[in-house]
Amino acid sequence: MPETASEPRYDVIAIGNAIVDIIASCSDEDIAELELNRGGMTLVDADGADRLYAAMGPATEKSGGSAANTLAGLAQLDVQCAFIGQVADDQFGKVFAHDIRAAGIDFDTPVREQDPPTGRCLIFVTPDGERTMNTFLGAGQFLPASALDEELIASAAILYLEGYLWDPEEPRRAMRRAIEVARNAGRKVAFTASESFVIDRHGDDFRAMIDDGLIDILFVNESELATLTGEDDFDTGFDAVAAKVPVLVATRSAKGAVASAHGERAVTTAAPVAKVVDTTGAGDQFAAGFLAGYAKGERLEVCLKRGAIAAAEVISHYGPRPEADMKALMEKSL
Amino acid sequence: MPETASEPRYDVIAIGNAIVDIIASCSDEDIAELELNRGGMTLVDADGADRLYAAMGPATEKSGGSAANTLAGLAQLDVQCAFIGQVADDQFGKVFAHDIRAAGIDFDTPVREQDPPTGRCLIFVTPDGERTMNTFLGAGQFLPASALDEELIASAAILYLEGYLWDPEEPRRAMRRAIEVARNAGRKVAFTASESFVIDRHGDDFRAMIDDGLIDILFVNESELATLTGEDDFDTGFDAVAAKVPVLVATRSAKGAVASAHGERAVTTAAPVAKVVDTTGAGDQFAAGFLAGYAKGERLEVCLKRGAIAAAEVISHYGPRPEADMKALMEKSL
Numbered sequence: 001m002p003e004t005a006s007e008p009r010y011d012v013i014a015i016g017n018a019i020v021d022i023i024a025s026c027s028d029e030d031i032a033e034l035e036l037n038r039g040g041m042t043l044v045d046a047d048g049a050d051r052l053y054a055a056m057g058p059a060t061e062k063s064g065g066s067a068a069n070t071l072a073g074l075a076q077l078d079v080q081c082a083f084i085g086q087v088a089d090d091q092f093g094k095v096f097a098h099d100i101r102a103a104g105i106d107f108d109t110p111v112r113e114q115d116p117p118t119g120r121c122l123i124f125v126t127p128d129g130e131r132t133m134n135t136f137l138g139a140g141q142f143l144p145a146s147a148l149d150e151e152l153i154a155s156a157a158i159l160y161l162e163g164y165l166w167d168p169e170e171p172r173r174a175m176r177r178a179i180e181v182a183r184n185a186g187r188k189v190a191f192t193a194s195e196s197f198v199i200d201r202h203g204d205d206f207r208a209m210i211d212d213g214l215i216d217i218l219f220v221n222e223s224e225l226a227t228l229t230g231e232d233d234f235d236t237g238f239d240a241v242a243a244k245v246p247v248l249v250a251t252r253s254a255k256g257a258v259a260s261a262h263g264e265r266a267v268t269t270a271a272p273v274a275k276v277v278d279t280t281g282a283g284d285q286f287a288a289g290f291l292a293g294y295a296k297g298e299r300l301e302v303c304l305k306r307g308a309i310a311a312a313e314v315i316s317h318y319g320p321r322p323e324a325d326m327k328a329l330m331e332k333s334l
Numbered sequence: 335m336p337e338t339a340s341e342p343r344y345d346v347i348a349i350g351n352a353i354v355d356i357i358a359s360c361s362d363e364d365i366a367e368l369e370l371n372r373g374g375m376t377l378v379d380a381d382g383a384d385r386l387y388a389a390m391g392p393a394t395e396k397s398g399g400s401a402a403n404t405l406a407g408l409a410q411l412d413v414q415c416a417f418i419g420q421v422a423d424d425q426f427g428k429v430f431a432h433d434i435r436a437a438g439i440d441f442d443t444p445v446r447e448q449d450p451p452t453g454r455c456l457i458f459v460t461p462d463g464e465r466t467m468n469t470f471l472g473a474g475q476f477l478p479a480s481a482l483d484e485e486l487i488a489s490a491a492i493l494y495l496e497g498y499l500w501d502p503e504e505p506r507r508a509m510r511r512a513i514e515v516a517r518n519a520g521r522k523v524a525f526t527a528s529e530s531f532v533i534d535r536h537g538d539d540f541r542a543m544i545d546d547g548l549i550d551i552l553f554v555n556e557s558e559l560a561t562l563t564g565e566d567d568f569d570t571g572f573d574a575v576a577a578k579v580p581v582l583v584a585t586r587s588a589k590g591a592v593a594s595a596h597g598e599r600a601v602t603t604a605a606p607v608a609k610v611v612d613t614t615g616a617g618d619q620f621a622a623g624f625l626a627g628y629a630k631g632e633r634l635e636v637c638l639k640r641g642a643i644a645a646a647e648v649i650s651h652y653g654p655r656p657e658a659d660m661k662a663l664m665e666k667s668l
Contacts, residue, residue: 022429024436058406058433058655061395072392091425091451095356099392102358117425321392 016067018085073288129276163194281320350401352419407622463610497528615654
């Protein structure tokens with residue numbers, strides 16, 4: 001039986017990959033030669049990461065991780081956030097921890113004092129702005145349930161979970177426990193599907209959680225929705241999931257996004273972008289904009305609009321986190 | 335007695351700091367509160383670096399190091415380059431090595447397998463685009479003479495030395511040895527003064543080297559020239575040094591630059607910049623543009639113009655190395 005929910009200390013607490021992005025521009029020929037999964041996210045092992053890094057041009061490092069990126073966007077919009085994720089005791093671990101704390105997000109997961117190193121994502125950006133990600137999860141895949149601060153989870157209005165992290169076993173177990181803690185405390189659970197391959201591998205888990213009413217807010221893109229439902233028709237798939245999930249948000253790239261909440265439905269077009277530089281973080285920032293509105297009880301249409309504005313900002317520059325003054329941008333654009 | 339100079343295998347070999355830049359924007363108030371040396375480069379120890387990093391906003395990491403930045407600019411202009419510098423066996427060391435090799439520069443200095451870690455430079459960028467650098471030299475200050483590949487040095491037309499690295503003892507000894515090797519092989523020695531504090535501390539060394547005819551090409555900015563000569567009047571100081579150094583290049587920020595070569599003299603205005611985003615690397619890229627022209631035997635005026643174009647490109651974005659297609663930009667702008 002859920003405890004009586006006390007006033008939450010955080011608006012959103014997220015569990016996700018703790019990753020440093022290594023970003024370089026490349027040609028379309030590079031993508032073909034390296035046989036990369038254009039536009040997708042592919043898991044690579046340490047050797048695979050070394051091989052790809054050696055083939056990569058001069059790069060820039062920026063903190064990443066899908067849910068962590070979303071929090072970075074939320075924090076800019078005065079949403080109180082905390083993050084749980086696993087780094088190792090190395091320079092990239094320090095970079096990740098610094099950047100998330102410097103963004104105003106509480107982050108206290110104990111550092112893991114052994115191999116593998118902190119996770120990294122090799123991101124190849126083609127001239128069209130499309131990002132092709134190759135992730136070595138590193139320490140992130142060993143986030144143990146014992147690292148969860150359950151009191152912290154119970155103290156946040158929304159628990160936000162990253163689908164990418166459903167793949168490795170230990171974090172999956174930790175996330176299941178976190179869902180239990182959140183629900184017992186009367187909190188909401190939000191989930192981002194992250195990528196079709198996650199649903200390919202764990203679709204039964206997700207469908208069961210949806211059927212059991214464990215997910216209050218679900219973020220998917222078109223292809224994830226199709227994989228989840230087995231329905232090629234967007235509207236049919238959307239309706240099927242919307243019937244079971246209190247809040248459903250489906251992003252459709254340049255076509256905008258659709259959301260349903262407790263029977264109500266709203267759509268948004270994509271916000272204009274002068275030039276798409278790097279699509280990394282588009283989904284993460286859409287989720288940030290949407291959740292920022294949702295956390296403040298704004299109308300569904302406004303939540304979607306905020307998502308579209310945040311996504312447009314992040315794809316206009318390299319890197320997965322906002323660089324503009326997002327509060328000012330939202331005020332100007334809404 | 336110099337050996338007969340054989341056809342050089344490299345155009346330029348540089349010895350410099352192997353550093354990863356950690357770049358964040360900040361307010362003017364931050365600079366004041368942290369008591370930073372606005373616009374300058376200040377050496378900090380490990381604790382100082384940690385303290386400043388904790389006070390810094392979310393950051394981006396990019397490979398830096400003054401001479402290494404210059405080579406990155408040269409390599410883009412088809413100048414054959416090699417680099418000598420000391421990294422440690424850590425993630426930043428791998429980042430530095432990757433980026434310089436990915437830029438097409440040979441880099442084979444053995445990794446140092448002990449503390450301290452690879453050097454890093456905390457760069458605070460104010461809204462006016464001015465950069466304030468705080469450098470923890472780390473492994474870089476332990477570059478030993480034994481790490482020099484003397485055959486490599488003898489095989490390059492120009493040996494390019496970074497003044498910053500004259501400060502710590504071991505690299506200074508290594509650089510003295512490198513000068514000897516280069517001159518014995520009949521090669522030219524280029525030197526960048528880097529920063530006034532270096533001349534404050536080692537001015538006698540530099541003046542002696544100039545008097546002994548050990549420096550063929552010297553890069554200074556206005557304040558370094560004043561410190562070197564003790565002359566506040568730019569022209570008087572310039573004339574005094576130009577009388578002793580075969581090629582002298584003095585940059586004057588927004589006022590452009592002046593050069594003399596074997597009696598000839600030329601000036602350039604600064605190239606136009608739409609918005610100064612981050613002045614990091616301005617001097618490094620000026621040197622790159624100039625040397626690229628010089629290595630190809632271009633007229634002094636053209637060498638200067640190339641320097642101005644390269645400096646304008648690098649201050650129009652964050653980070654110390656060129657991001658535009660510099661060959662195309664030079665063709666368009668010259």
